[in-house]
Amino acid sequence: MAVAGEDYPRSFAEMRAWFDTDWKCRDYLDWLRWPDGFVCPSCGSGAGWRLTDRLARWKCGGCGRKVSATAGTVFDKTRTPLTVWFAAAWRLVGDKVGVSATQIQREMDLGSYQTAWAMLHRFRSVMVRPGRDRLRGDVEVDESYLGAPQTGGFGRGALGKVLVAGAVERDDGRAGRARLAVIPETDVLSLRAFLIANVEPGSRVITDGLLSYRGATGDLYTHDATSVASTGLTAHEVLPAVHLIFSLVKRWLMGTIQGSISPEHVQAYLDEWVFRLTGADHAAAGSCSTPCSVTPSALNRSPITISVRLVAPARRHVQYQELEPHRQASMSAIRFSRGATLPKRPRPATMRKRVLTGVSKWRPQLLKIRRI
Numbered sequence: 001m002a003v004a005g006e007d008y009p010r011s012f013a014e015m016r017a018w019f020d021t022d023w024k025c026r027d028y029l030d031w032l033r034w035p036d037g038f039v040c041p042s043c044g045s046g047a048g049w050r051l052t053d054r055l056a057r058w059k060c061g062g063c064g065r066k067v068s069a070t071a072g073t074v075f076d077k078t079r080t081p082l083t084v085w086f087a088a089a090w091r092l093v094g095d096k097v098g099v100s101a102t103q104i105q106r107e108m109d110l111g112s113y114q115t116a117w118a119m120l121h122r123f124r125s126v127m128v129r130p131g132r133d134r135l136r137g138d139v140e141v142d143e144s145y146l147g148a149p150q151t152g153g154f155g156r157g158a159l160g161k162v163l164v165a166g167a168v169e170r171d172d173g174r175a176g177r178a179r180l181a182v183i184p185e186t187d188v189l190s191l192r193a194f195l196i197a198n199v200e201p202g203s204r205v206i207t208d209g210l211l212s213y214r215g216a217t218g219d220l221y222t223h224d225a226t227s228v229a230s231t232g233l234t235a236h237e238v239l240p241a242v243h244l245i246f247s248l249v250k251r252w253l254m255g256t257i258q259g260s261i262s263p264e265h266v267q268a269y270l271d272e273w274v275f276r277l278t279g280a281d282h283a284a285a286g287s288c289s290t291p292c293s294v295t296p297s298a299l300n301r302s303p304i305t306i307s308v309r310l311v312a313p314a315r316r317h318v319q320y321q322e323l324e325p326h327r328q329a330s331m332s333a334i335r336f337s338r339g340a341t342l343p344k345r346p347r348p349a350t351m352r353k354r355v356l357t358g359v360s361k362w363r364p365q366l367l368k369i370r371r372i
């Protein structure tokens with residue numbers, strides 16, 4: 001069992017102190033990957049030594065290959081300093097409500113919004129533990145649109161079309177573990193696929209009177225349907241746990257992320273939210289539920305590659321200072337209206353220019369993002 005203060009830092013301050021250089025971050029990743037010492041991933045040899053190159057790679061004594069502890073992880077080939085990655089991971093998972101890319105960009109002093117966004121998204125991509133347990137026992141299941149489809153306003157229209165299915169364990173009258181997934185429709189096939197992926201067969205599935213659930217549960221589950229209309233109860237009283245989860249996740253999406261999500265990224269945000277909500281779920285499975293648990297699980301897979309290049313320090317460094325929130329509205333409008341593409345950096349024209357001299361820092365700049 002991992003020990004706080006020994007195996008992982010206890011606080012943000014302690015984390016910054018432990019991991020103040022990239023070398024120390026790599027050392028830590030080495031230890032996470034090879035707790036019993038180096039093992040070559042290609043020939044299995046246990047003999048090897050550390051090179052003194054920038055990536056702190058290992059040279060295998062068996063086959064001579066050079067191996068980096070970050071190969072195949074979310075940190076693979078990144079040019080963003082690992083110290084920044086570690087701090088961002090902490091902020092993303094450590095905070096109760098998470099963090100937005102704008103906050104990360106400001107706090108870590110990153111050159112571009114895209115770099116911050118891509119970093120957070122890479123972490124989100126590994127937040128679903130492969131082979132995690134399905135829910136069991138009494139499970140409330142319901143579906144909901146994330147926003148009101150008919151109302152206007154930036155961002156809301158797009159989210160209003162996103163249909164999300166939710167499953168929540170009923171645990172002594174309280175909400176237990178939860179699963180959320182974007183589904184195409186409320187038909188039998190979509191709901192059945194959602195149930196099979198997230199709820200252990202044999203469980204008692206509690207739903208409202210929607211007919212699709214009868215076919216979706218079929219002979220795999222015990223189905224307990226209550227028609228909200230016929231009981232005179234409100235939907236909140238019939239399915240309290242799943243309704244609580246829906247209202248919390250909607251509040252979070254509108255609060256932390258401020259609704260600036262394009263529909264195809266909703267699942268990643270839902271995964272992040274469930275990951276944060278069910279930290280205890282992860283702890284039980286053997287990995288610690290601290291912010292750094294993102295690093296061990298991050299070692300499992302890396303579905304996207306992100307190319308970032310470092311931009312040389314300019315002699316005169318121009319920094320754009322953000323305007324007050326009410327004056328940012330027009331810039332947000334630009335971002336929302338772009339819809340499906342990567343969020344763009346706010347236009348410099350709407351920002352106040354501040355010219356600094358004597359600032360010399362290598363800044364990471366995102367080149368491309370690609371799904372493998």
Ligand SMILES: [Zn+2]
Nearest residue numbers: 040043060063
């Ligand atoms: Zn080898």
